[in-house]
Amino acid sequence: MRWRAMILPVVLVVIGLLAMVMAGFLFFVRAEVAGARVQQDVAQARLAAESGLQELITILREHPDDPTAWWNVPDRFRNALVWSPAFDRENDPVRKLGSRKEILQQSNPPAAWRYSIVAPNLDGPADSFRYGITPEAGKLNLNAASDEEIEALLLPLLGDLGLENAAELVACLLDWRDEDDDVRPGGAESEYYTRLEPGYYPKNGKLNTLEELLLVKGWTAAVLYGEDTNRNGLLDQNENDGDASFPYYDNRDNKLDLGVAPFLTVWSREPRRSGGGQGQGQTQVKEGLININTAPLRVLQVIMPAEAAAAIVTARAELSGEQLKDVQWVRGVIDPGTYDQIKDKITTRALQFHVEILGYGDHTRLVRRYEWIIEMRGSLAQVLYHRDLTALGLAWPIDDDTFVVSTGTVER
Numbered sequence: 001m002r003w004r005a006m007i008l009p010v011v012l013v014v015i016g017l018l019a020m021v022m023a024g025f026l027f028f029v030r031a032e033v034a035g036a037r038v039q040q041d042v043a044q045a046r047l048a049a050e051s052g053l054q055e056l057i058t059i060l061r062e063h064p065d066d067p068t069a070w071w072n073v074p075d076r077f078r079n080a081l082v083w084s085p086a087f088d089r090e091n092d093p094v095r096k097l098g099s100r101k102e103i104l105q106q107s108n109p110p111a112a113w114r115y116s117i118v119a120p121n122l123d124g125p126a127d128s129f130r131y132g133i134t135p136e137a138g139k140l141n142l143n144a145a146s147d148e149e150i151e152a153l154l155l156p157l158l159g160d161l162g163l164e165n166a167a168e169l170v171a172c173l174l175d176w177r178d179e180d181d182d183v184r185p186g187g188a189e190s191e192y193y194t195r196l197e198p199g200y201y202p203k204n205g206k207l208n209t210l211e212e213l214l215l216v217k218g219w220t221a222a223v224l225y226g227e228d229t230n231r232n233g234l235l236d237q238n239e240n241d242g243d244a245s246f247p248y249y250d251n252r253d254n255k256l257d258l259g260v261a262p263f264l265t266v267w268s269r270e271p272r273r274s275g276g277g278q279g280q281g282q283t284q285v286k287e288g289l290i291n292i293n294t295a296p297l298r299v300l301q302v303i304m305p306a307e308a309a310a311a312i313v314t315a316r317a318e319l320s321g322e323q324l325k326d327v328q329w330v331r332g333v334i335d336p337g338t339y340d341q342i343k344d345k346i347t348t349r350a351l352q353f354h355v356e357i358l359g360y361g362d363h364t365r366l367v368r369r370y371e372w373i374i375e376m377r378g379s380l381a382q383v384l385y386h387r388d389l390t391a392l393g394l395a396w397p398i399d400d401d402t403f404v405v406s407t408g409t410v411e412r
């Protein structure tokens with residue numbers, strides 16, 4: 001019987017096919033599981049960063065106007081442990097070792113989720129950054145500053161970037177902001193913008209975000225962020241090699257030429273009592289007061305002579321949190337005439353903060369990077385702005401101990 005002889009080969013072929021189907025199925029299951037695990041890690045890293053935000057908010061509730069509590073506090077904000085099944089904060093090996101270096105060299109580090117709160121150190125050494133946050137009041141407020149103040153800040157910055165049309169860029173910004181439709185020399189109003197494809201109208205009013213500047217004639221990301229395309233305040237290799245890599249416009253001068261964004265804000269405001277004596281008068285919202293304890297030199301120089309600005313930066317580094325709370329400390333540092341000129345423009349209060357937090361795990365090399373602008377309203381924190389910066393790259397050398405954790409102004 002011939003068909004009997006066929007049974008064995010047929011069965012073998014069927015078994016072979018089944019095995020192939022099975023192997024294919026297992027492959028897909030494994031890929032799915034791996035994919036799900038990455039998704040889970042991404043979510044965990046985000047939650048680790050959000051834990052950092054919550055911890056920060058509890059600190060701000062207690063010490064909103066004390067920069068020594070949040071300006072640069074590596075003990076608190078560097079590699080802070082959120083959760084590990086292997087140890088708690090007291091027994092955290094990273095805390096004991098001072099860095100993650102040794103932990104990451106292990107082939108299988110214990111699971112541990114962490115965050116770091118990081119910020120550029122604008123007046124510090126070139127290769128330094130901070131573990132802390134930045135008050136928006138330390139920046140020049142685009143919605144409150146005078147035309148002259150905006151010019152005084154932006155023209156030198158744009159000049160350093162090698163932009164020959166600096167005056168036009170500033171004129172276009174001022175036209176964008178002013179209420180009229182009269183084109184100033186080098187500026188642009190609705191006649192220009194409505195002819196674009198697609199056309200739009202100039203704001204002719206207050207800006208809502210800094211990115212809105214990208215709608216202004218001539219303004220690009222290169223103007224906003226300069227050579228610092230990954231926005232860490234550090235000169236990365238690709239930011240100092242000219243057209244060999246993105247950004248193609250960096251000038252290879254071994255110095256980081258920042259864009260205008262780190263020095264500008266649209267957020268700073270604080271409630272102030274006006275008129276009458278104590279307990280009288282109305283509370284008004286005052287926009288654009290400059291925080292004298294944290295403003296970088298370039299911003300201070302907009303409202304006072306360069307020597308006075310330098311004296312303030314030097315003096316504030318030595319003061320305690322208690323001393324920094326009262327604007328009177330400035331009187332002892334600059335001459336009375338200058339003080340009278342600036343006293344209505346400065347503050348020691350901080351209500352809106354730029355916050356950047358990295359969330360990551362020791363056991364997975366994944367890092368997520370987020371930024372927030374938060375505003376403290378009493379004990380409540382309101383998120384005014386939020387963005388996922390992960391696509392810009394890790395940027396911060398959080399595991400590189402050769403980087404100086406240096407103090408810009410104040411240290412606890």
Ligand SMILES: [Ca+2]
Binds near residue numbers: 178181
């Ligand atoms: Ca206008």
Ligand SMILES: [Ca+2]
Binds near residue numbers: 230232233235236239
């Ligand atoms: Ca950089």
Ligand SMILES: [Ca+2]
Binds near residue numbers: 239241242246
């Ligand atoms: Ca480059």
Ligand SMILES: [Ca+2]
Binds near residue numbers: 256
């Ligand atoms: Ca440069």
